Amino acid sequence: MATTVVTQPAGKEAYNTDELIEKYGFDDHFHEHHHGDKFQSNFITKYIFSQDHKMIAKQFLITGMFWALIGAGMSIIFRLQLGFPEESLAWLKPLLGKWIEVNPDTGVGTLSQDFYYALVTMHGTIIVFFVLTAGLSGTFSNLLIPLQVGARDMASPFMNMLSYWFFFLASVVMFLSLFVSTGPFAGGWTAYPPLSALPQASDGSGVGMDLWLVSLVFFVVSVALGGINYVTTVLNLRTKGMSLWRMPLTVWAFFITAIIALLSFPVLVSGFFLLMFDRMLGTSFYLNEIYIGGQALDHVGGSPILYQHLFWFLGHPEVYIIILPAMGLVSEVLSVHTRKPIFGYKAMVYSMLAIAFLSFIVWAHHMFMAGVNPFISNFFVVFTLIIAVPSAVKVFNWIATIYKGNVRYNSASLFAIGFVSLFISGGLTGIFLGNSTIDIPMHDTYFVVAHFHIVMGVAAFFGMFAGIYNWFPKMYGRFMNETLGKIHFWGTLIGAYAIFWPMHYLGIAGVPRRYYRFDNFDAFSYFPEMNQFITIAAIVVFFLQVLFVINFFYSIWYGEKVTERNPWKANTIEWTTPIHAGHGNWPGKLPTVQRWAYDYSKNGVDYVPQVVPLGEGEEDMGRH
Amino acid sequence: MNVTALPEQYESPRRNKIHPLKFALWVGCASLAMMFGGFTSAYVVRQAAGNWLEFQMPSIFLVSTATIILSSITLQLSYYHFRRQNTKPYRMLLVATFVLGVLFLALQYMGWLELTARGVELRRNPAGDFVYLISGVHAAHVLGGLAVLAVALIHAFRLKKFTPRRKLRLELTLTYWHFVDLLWVYLVVFYWLQNR
Ligand code: HEM
Ligand SMILES: [Cu+2]
Numbered sequence: 118m119a120t121t122v123v124t125q126p127a128g129k130e131a132y133n134t135d136e137l138i139e140k141y142g143f144d145d146h147f148h149e150h151h152h153g154d155k156f157q158s159n160f161i162t163k164y165i166f167s168q169d170h171k172m173i174a175k176q177f178l179i180t181g182m183f184w185a186l187i188g189a190g191m192s193i194i195f196r197l198q199l200g201f202p203e204e205s206l207a208w209l210k211p212l213l214g215k216w217i218e219v220n221p222d223t224g225v226g227t228l229s230q231d232f233y234y235a236l237v238t239m240h241g242t243i244i245v246f247f248v249l250t251a252g253l254s255g256t257f258s259n260l261l262i263p264l265q266v267g268a269r270d271m272a273s274p275f276m277n278m279l280s281y282w283f284f285f286l287a288s289v290v291m292f293l294s295l296f297v298s299t300g301p302f303a304g305g306w307t308a309y310p311p312l313s314a315l316p317q318a319s320d321g322s323g324v325g326m327d328l329w330l331v332s333l334v335f336f337v338v339s340v341a342l343g344g345i346n347y348v349t350t351v352l353n354l355r356t357k358g359m360s361l362w363r364m365p366l367t368v369w370a371f372f373i374t375a376i377i378a379l380l381s382f383p384v385l386v387s388g389f390f391l392l393m394f395d396r397m398l399g400t401s402f403y404l405n406e407i408y409i410g411g412q413a414l415d416h417v418g419g420s421p422i423l424y425q426h427l428f429w430f431l432g433h434p435e436v437y438i439i440i441l442p443a444m445g446l447v448s449e450v451l452s453v454h455t456r457k458p459i460f461g462y463k464a465m466v467y468s469m470l471a472i473a474f475l476s477f478i479v480w481a482h483h484m485f486m487a488g489v490n491p492f493i494s495n496f497f498v499v500f501t502l503i504i505a506v507p508s509a510v511k512v513f514n515w516i517a518t519i520y521k522g523n524v525r526y527n528s529a530s531l532f533a534i535g536f537v538s539l540f541i542s543g544g545l546t547g548i549f550l551g552n553s554t555i556d557i558p559m560h561d562t563y564f565v566v567a568h569f570h571i572v573m574g575v576a577a578f579f580g581m582f583a584g585i586y587n588w589f590p591k592m593y594g595r596f597m598n599e600t601l602g603k604i605h606f607w608g609t610l611i612g613a614y615a616i617f618w619p620m621h622y623l624g625i626a627g628v629p630r631r632y633y634r635f636d637n638f639d640a641f642s643y644f645p646e647m648n649q650f651i652t653i654a655a656i657v658v659f660f661l662q663v664l665f666v667i668n669f670f671y672s673i674w675y676g677e678k679v680t681e682r683n684p685w686k687a688n689t690i691e692w693t694t695p696i697h698a699g700h701g702n703w704p705g706k707l708p709t710v711q712r713w714a715y716d717y718s719k720n721g722v723d724y725v726p727q728v729v730p731l732g733e734g735e736e737d738m739g740r741h
Numbered sequence: 742m743n744v745t746a747l748p749e750q751y752e753s754p755r756r757n758k759i760h761p762l763k764f765a766l767w768v769g770c771a772s773l774a775m776m777f778g779g780f781t782s783a784y785v786v787r788q789a790a791g792n793w794l795e796f797q798m799p800s801i802f803l804v805s806t807a808t809i810i811l812s813s814i815t816l817q818l819s820y821y822h823f824r825r826q827n828t829k830p831y832r833m834l835l836v837a838t839f840v841l842g843v844l845f846l847a848l849q850y851m852g853w854l855e856l857t858a859r860g861v862e863l864r865r866n867p868a869g870d871f872v873y874l875i876s877g878v879h880a881a882h883v884l885g886g887l888a889v890l891a892v893a894l895i896h897a898f899r900l901k902k903f904t905p906r907r908k909l910r911l912e913l914t915l916t917y918w919h920f921v922d923l924l925w926v927y928l929v930v931f932y933w934l935q936n937r
Contacts, residue, residue: 345769
């Protein structure tokens with residue numbers, strides 16, 4: 118249709134983007150005002166209290182990786198308990214101390230039951246909030262929003278720095294809670310009352326729960342400070358020509374995620390305030406006629422269901438806070454590495470918006486068994502099932518993007534493709550659970566555990582890995598090792614299915630989640646081999662993640678160096694910055710954006726960066 | 742908030758109608774509003790569940806409502822004079838706002854005492870507990886507002902030049918203060934509607 122004048126110059130640096138930026142860019146006089154670099158003048162301001170979004174992104178990532186190892190390590194310990202309840206865990210005594218109870222006669226060490234619950238609880242809290250929220254959204258929103266919209270930094274770099282340090286504070290408090298003598302909180306990551314509301318309810322309900330609450334309040338402050346910045350930067354600091362419809366899907370995803378977070382996390386805080394009043398001032402918002410040791414407490418008139426409403430009003434949007442950034446990363450990575458424009462760009466944006474909207478009106482599907490009115494349940498069933506529509510649109514578009522693509526099978530794109538597979542598998546089981554009639558027998562069984570680990574846990578990790586492998590060159594100026602990356606991918610993909618696929622069967626057979634052992638229940642004692650198999654797969658997958666961490670740190674210092682600015686031949690403007698971009702990102706003018714981010718294989722041209730002007734008569738794919 | 746780290750030293754390519762920090766504050770306010778939305782929804786749900794103590798709101802809360810509305814007006818006027826560089830009324834009205842803000846908190850405290858005196862003490866019934874909790878969390882936000890007002894006061898009496906950055910700071914203070922004011926009005930109206 119269009120007679121394009123754009124031709125891709127031959128040679129190593131395929132496009133001279135510097136020249137294009139110099140010619141068409143926008144001079145904001147940034148460098149005249151920043152004599153030297155006052156933000157990064159010494160070690161402390163450069164590496165620790167940095168206000169540069171690129172450094173803050175790395176801080177989020179590395180803190181997230183630290184937590185991921187702890188969270189995953191915990192799961193290995195409780196999987197050992199579930200897979201091999203008879204084996205002695207005495208060898209873990211040096212690590213876990215009194216939580217391993219060693220029988221003085223036989224020398225057999227068993228995991229304390231209270232600590233089993235603490236491990237499950239901390240595993241969930243850590244992975245959901247610290248790894249897949251802060252580590253994922255915190256890392257990539259920080260890294261990519263300013264770079265991809267063409268901003269010097271976030272709207273408020275100072276608030277951005279605070280955002281990281283509140284997360285750090287939350288981390289420190291949660292970490293300390295692992296060492297108190299009564300143990301960390303042990304009532305499940307959802308912290309339902311009464312276990313969370315009565316300090317005397319269990320060991321972890323006292324100091325452990327206090328620290329859990331304090332940590333999460335710090336965490337919400339961090340999310341809010343970050344989110345405010347992300348939204349403002351996207352709306353206010355886009356460079357010339359970067360209309361909304363020219364933004365890469367990554368930025369759309371981070372933007373929508375931040376809006377969801379800003380609207381849902383505060384409601385969790387209001388729920389926490391009621392909880393704190395119940396805990397500390399003895400009010401009865403959530404507590405009603407409780408007996409401890411046959412003795413009635415003087416709490417009357419409260420409703421634990423109220424907490425569930427407030428929690429899941431955040432809790433369900435939270436799962437999309439986790440998955441949307443991963444979806445954005447996957448969309449971008451797939452497009453770049455299939456050398457094809459993302460299929461249905463606008464449909465992708467609209468479906469994210471639809472998912473975001475719907476995510477606020479489906480929360481009670483977590484409460485079908487909690488005694489909510491069945492008529493109200495129907496409302497939630499309908500909207501829950503409707504979410505499958507935009508989700509399916511996205512899946513269709515990813516597959517259509519891969520279809521007949523010129524796929525480069527590298528670690529980044531493999532993880533992106535793996536994400537699509539996992540999202541389908543886990544999304545389908547969501548549709549089962551969304552029907553209240555099916556959910557009633559399935560609720561709180563391993564079927565639910567399988568559902569959300571595949572669709573959220575593993576899939577979000579895959580999105581994150583795709584992002585890390587893809588943008589590692591931008592972060593550190595080096596590549597990660599591809600061979601190790603591929604081992605990491607295939608092992609994790611197969612391993613993750615090996616762990617979670619069997620859990621569907623356990624769940625259908627009625628095996629409940631959060632049980633310390635099954636062999637002394639007649640109904641659930643039939644599956645010892647399956648549980649052993651799952652545990653062994655989990656251990657293998659854990660070591661593959663260690664391999665990834667080794668690859669990550671090894672590559673920071675010894676990875677293959679990036680020699681050209683745009684190693685993936687991508688269109689987005691972060692690749693027009695110098696390999697080691699300083700503060701302010703572009704050394705001279707800000708780039709002017711001339712087209713959308715997905716002109717791949719257009720009119721026979723492999724790729725056309727966003728800074729290249731539209732040719733005469735060329736169709737502008739990013740018009741409104 | 743550290744205003745020196747503003748990206749305002751350089752021009753924005755988009756010639757925004759609104760300064761990024763102002764926009765950020767609006768977003769933050771929306772987020773805080775959701776928290777109070779959470780409180781009031783919890784209130785509605787809990788009230789519908791019965792076992793609910795009926796009582797009149799302390800009348801002092803009406804006085805405090807008038808006080809905080811008045812403080813918003815004085816702050817707005819102060820800003821008006823700031824823009825015209827009428828130092829004296831600007832300073833005086835700012836002081837008045839601060840005093841009214843402190844008065845508001847004192848009145849809230851008296852309101853709690855009145856509630857307790859009428860037998861609606863803490864722990865009696867969630868109906869009363871909600872009032873303490875919500876007005877308490879709101880008061881904490883007013884306290885934050887007083888802190889920014891204090892900074893504004895220091896500026897008013899220390900700084901000589903009327904710079905754009907000073908104007909921005911005052912405008913941010915203004916927005917936040919109006920927000921906590923509006924929030925309280927919402928809470929009072931909400932309470933009235935729920936307990937007619
Ligand atoms: C087609 C879309 C989906 C539907 C219809 C759906 C439906 C459901 C339902 C009904 C439950 C409650 C099960 C129960 O506790 O009995 C559930 C649990 C859960 N879902 Fe989904 N889901 C979908 C997609 C997702 C996605 C995309 C994520 C995350 C990215 C996710 C994360 C979770 C989590 C974390 C839980 C369990 C939380 C817990 O109880 O600890 N789901 N899902
Ligand atoms: Cu949900």
